Amino acid sequence: MAGVTATAPQVDGRPNPLRAGLQTTRITDPCAIVLFGATGDLTKRMLMPALYGLRQNDVLPADFAIIGYSRTEWNDDQFREAMKEGIADFAQLGRPEGPIWEDFARRLSYISGDFDDDSCYRKLRRHLDEVAAEFQTGGNVLYYLATPPVVFAEIVRHLDASELGPKGTKGWCRLVVEKPFGTDLESARALQREIERVFPEKQIYRIDHYLGKEPVQDLMALRFSNMIFEPLWNYRYVKSVQITAAETVGVEKRGGYYERAGALRDMIQNHVINLMTLVAMEPPVSSDADSLRDEKFKVLRAVRPIPIDRVDEFAVRGQYGAGEIGGQNVPAYRDEPDVDPHSNTETYAALKLYIDNWRWGGMIPFYLRSGKRLRRKNSEIAVTFRNVPHRLFGEQDDEFGPNSLVAKIQPEEGISLSFNAKYPGPAMHIRTVSMDFAYGQGFGVRTAPAYERLLADALRGDQTLFTRWDAVEAAWKIVTPVLDAWQKTPAEDFPNYAAGSQGPKAAEELLAAERDAWRPL
């Protein structure tokens, strides 16, 4: 997490002189954090470990409180105990104990309530007042919607009706919304209308945790802090871009949700397209949130629409059958819990997109893919450059290819640049070698988990790494023809790839048409 020079709190124009020039990552504004969906997996696995990590690393403000809100009938102690377990299991900080945990736990409280019950929101309002008095939260509040998406609008409506929204709050009031933001273009627009009625855009934080990962941010540093790459970053020198978000896991306990979502909605429309914008965008005029988001939006506007009658030329879907991963037999998607045995939901999606602007000239394919139960867990962005115009060196059987720059996002985090070099010896054999930079060791410092980074940014009021509405809408527009076509025509070949494989054959053919191939998983 980057150090920032603190803005000294001031009264009557007198700043704290000890703050001047001090580098700190600490959030200065006191606040209350309300987690809707506090008993869910996201809170336990990600949010609470991230919040405790922020506390352990001295990033949370001195005065804060965390309120869990969910339907489950828990009291404060049960909530604390469950969160303690979550932190112990998922925070990689050891078992929480000692004075820092005790102080943190004291600031946790819980409200059991329905999302559609006015009286529960009145209870929340009273509780927020109590918390503000006890922990000096200054009336600032961050709401985090970690619930199923179907209740997002409901919660926002009730916050407004109970004067818990920006109009009724003394300090700042922000809303963090988890993905997916809608299930299609129309539902996203409807959700946006509900939210913007209550929260101005400047107070809405649409979270995409991929954007909080260090290598994703480093992609911007790599492009715009180095002179050597940017001159090559265009249709003249780049041959193609591949963005992969491959998982080995299946749907786990999320069969019900996944049946309605599928890989295109769940991954491509948000994470993967977001990554594409970072690769393709122009340099922003400054590092402020809107300059960056303006450039990302321009990319999305420039994506050539996929003709609905030619979707098969640009998109491939797949669904996994039974197979083997890591020596273990795993069931087919249709045999997973809460999944229709005749399901038409795709667990793999691949798109080929073109960007019609000056930089990319509408001629460089951007290949996007995401799937479950694939051979290897791997998320990366690979920029492949064109071949040299004339092969001067190397023997016939030498295997060397174009240069590629790969930003590894997970499980490894780093950058890898491949280039061709002479193999030692009297003959002029050429071999592809790579230069690797690994985040885990490169700087010898801890890299904050994505949720820590993004929660801290939301608490600071920095929207840079959050998705603006215009980008969400534009991303839905890109995938809408594919969603429509797939909905109209059920897949006849499902399941069409075995668990533990590279994905469906049709995906290989999608690239073969361009004389390209997917990077192996």
Add this chain to the structure above:
Amino acid sequence: MSVETIVAELHRLRETQSEREVMSATAATSSLIVYCDDAQAWDGITDSARQIAIAHGARLLLLDATGLNHGEHVCAFCSREGTDTICCEQVTLPLVTRDHAMILADVEDLLLPGLPAYLWWSCRRLDDGLFPRLRALAKRVVVDTSLDGNGHGLLELERALSREPHAGLRDLAWLRGASWREMAARFFDDPRRVDELERLEKIELQSGTPAEAALLAAWIGVQLGYTATRKSRQLTTPTGRQVTFTYTRRGKPGEICALFLRVGRVTYSAVAESDGHVVNLCRESPDEHRGRCEPMIRSSLEMSVSEALYGPGGDGGFTPALGLAACLVDS
């Protein structure tokens, strides 16, 4: 062993490793020179240096002034990160049999050509004649003014910086104080308390050695516009009022364990718990006692050295604080 023999041995090591396909990545982005004169600290310093070399891809030149090593030693050490193996070269040179000119010549010959060199000077004597000569080879230098145990390192470092203001000198005693500077600032984030800084009467510090205490007190002084005269433990405010600095030796060398700021009948205290990971902050007055605990962010030795040598650019607060700290210890 001559330098030529050492270079030949390094070459042989590379070839051997390459044949065995062990050395998938050979680190060669910088040279890290480490000078150590403390036999007790040698193992810890060399372990940390190896970790830094692996992390930053450095050839490691260990200059042993302890007398523990009697011959030159050349080796490669490797670290496995996932599927990658990264190997670094290490050369250990015993200094007892070499004069300064010889040491310097050998080091120069063993530096990776065209790549930056970094110096970790782990020695209590900053007035050693070898120090400025090695410093001249390095892009950045890290020392620890706490090592001498009496604060005189601050005076030496101040002299060195005044002679070469752009020498890229960093002090571990200053870096270790970062969390304490943050804690001190935190007391006055409450806007109602800012005025009390104007009436500060006494800065009391407890630490294992005086350098880090003097640096923290001096930093507070610089932030508040104080001045000091040599051979006095008094700081003078811009209005001419005197503020007393007191130091009590307590705890481990190099570590601060408590800070007290006294303003009339009000005392602000930051006291580290025995494990050093938690600090209890308190504002105490006749009618109020408000305390809370805060995590103390502590870096390992290798992380501190790594940050000092390879981390982001300098810290503008250090040089003025060093000037004032030198006045406080020069008594």
